[in-house]
Amino acid sequence: MSLAKIAGIETEYGVMILGSEQGDPFLAARLLLAAYRQVGGQAVPCHASYATQSGYDIYSTEPASAEAWVPPQPLEIWSRTKNKARRGQRERVQPPVYNPPVYGDTSLMLANGARFYIDHTHPEYSTPECLSSHQLVAADKAGEQILAACQRQVNTSGALPAGQQLLVYKNNSDHLGNSYGCHENYLLSAELFNDLLYRKTHQIFRYLLPFLVTRPILCGAGKVGSENHTSAAGFQLSQRADFFEMLVGLQTTHQRPLFNTRDEPHADANRFRRLHMIVGDANMAEFSTYLKIGTTQLLLHMLEDGFIRADLTLNDSLNAAQSVSRDLTFRQPLQLEDGRRMTALEIQEIYLDLAHRYLEQTGGSEEQWDVWQEWADVLERLPDDWQALATRLDWAIKRRVLERYLDVHQLTWGEISAWQPIVETTLEPVLPQTSYPPWSARREPASSDRLAVAEELTRQVGLAWKDYPRQREAYFDLRRFDLEYHDIRQETGAGEVGLFYRLQQRSGTERLLDDDEIEQMVVFPPPDTRSWLRGECIARFADTVVAADWSQLHFRTTERQYCPNYILNLPDLQMGTKPIFRTLTTE
DSSP states (O other): OOOOOOEEEEEEOEEEEETOSSOOHHHHHHHHHHHHHHTTOOEEEBGGGOOOTTOBOTTOSSBOOGGGOOOOOOOOBOOOOSSOSSTTOOOOBOOOOOOOOTTSOSEEEETTSOEEEEETTEEEEEOOOBSSHHHHHHHHHHHHHHHHHHHHHHHHTTOSOTTOEEEEEOOSBOSSSOBOOEEEEEEEEHHHHHIIIIIOTHHIIIIIHHHHHHTHHHHOOOEESOOTTOOOOSEESOSSGGGEEEEEESOSSSSEEEEEOOOOOSSOTTTEEEEEEOOOOOOOSHHHHHHHHHHHHHHHHHHHTTOOOOOOOBSOHHHHHHHHHHOSSSOOEEEBTTSOEEEHHHHHHHHHHHHHHHHHHHOOOHHHHHHHHHHHHHHHHTTTTGGGGTTTOHHHHHHHHHHHHHHHTTOOHHHHHHHHHHHHHTOOOOOTTOOSOHHHHTTSOOOHHHHHHHHHHHHHHTOOGGGHHHHHHHHHHHHHHHHHTTBOOOOGGGSOOOHHHHHHHTTOSOOSSOHHHHHHHHHSOOTTSTHHHHHHHHHHHTTTEEEEOSSEEEEOOSSSSSOOSEEEEOOSTTSSOHHHHHHHHHO
């Protein structure tokens, strides 16, 4: 029987400082991270951000002076409570003022078992290790709430000059050619991991890539237009499909592979390995995340148990990924290496049938059967009734909203796709550090030279130049709605609310979770993985925990800044759980 497929999600959030003449996403990320303690969050440094006794930041040659930091006013936020009738009940408190320098810690391990850090110029939130996909959806949504609270703190505290505002988006590209990821992590046996990377690499191409390439029909986030010099598109299912350039590789920021070979187990490498997947989109809809994680867990169970034998090797996986993303009919066939032609829907139906037989043979858990049923319902409705999914899946929710705009303006996706390269031709270059939304920045009037080139291109492809202003306006309106969908703000009393959360508040989306489940994960770690012990130690003994990472906690018992007397190792993801400790304390 295969190992439990404990999983986690790493989300790189898009950030910008609206109103700043010179954008600095790294500063925006620093401000968010520094605000975490301001909102009452409990955390200790992660190993990557040890501070020396002299007070210097290891990433800077300058002293970490607090003089450059404007102390924000603390907000009321979450705290752990004692002696409450219901564990996890939130108590509103005024946390002690903490005034870190802007260039302080860049990586924190949190008391809820998560990690909050800066990756390149992005704030990144990694959920705690979760045993169930339902639990992981709640942990992922808790990350949104934590970043939204930090964003609110920065924007209301005076940390930014008047007229500037920090914006945070849970999406995957900035339409300036940059993509940032939403990575998934799954626990594998060392044997299966070594098979995939070294001994039986054919399994990647036969069994894994066909599933991952066609998975966006379940969990794509939806996207207007195309990027990375790929063919024009009106609407796509996936935000990431345009950015993959290799089949297998180690990179994550350039020459991105469909299958990532990163080998960082964060556990006992003789027994466990971590499969690091970078192909997925950042999801707002709870059911999209649930299907993304739950179906992949099922696939990995089948793979580890040697249950999959169907060879579905694609002839060109990279081209297929873009084709699936652009196919809004779900009927475009993909070429298999053996000569067969199958649609993404048909390939997913093969995996669905395999999963059904696997669950019947092994019994399957209640959640596994629920994932299978949700999976089956989606495939049954495609392609003839996709709008029935427009309250559950991100790409369908977004597509429904955008097509209402098209209907009002009597436009089609075909027109948007045809005009995209022409509109893009008229856009003036924008610096990568530009600190206002790309859809706004690129509305600047085009130069006469660029307009002349665009007019000639319009004539060559048989379009009417008189339609250019209308098509340009529509293209940027759609891009704006696309970006606003991923705005994480959801509190009506705190200013604007993102488009997804406006829909949710108006019952325009279906929910898998209730608010209490998410709030619980904001404060507390999952009880059934090692994240429970790690989180509890950070919450109770933060003064003596020098630093922590996923598999270790370093404690000190002296007054010296860094002198770890004890190191607690957590090499197994199912050790240090709450049930284990409850058993030990009652014996």
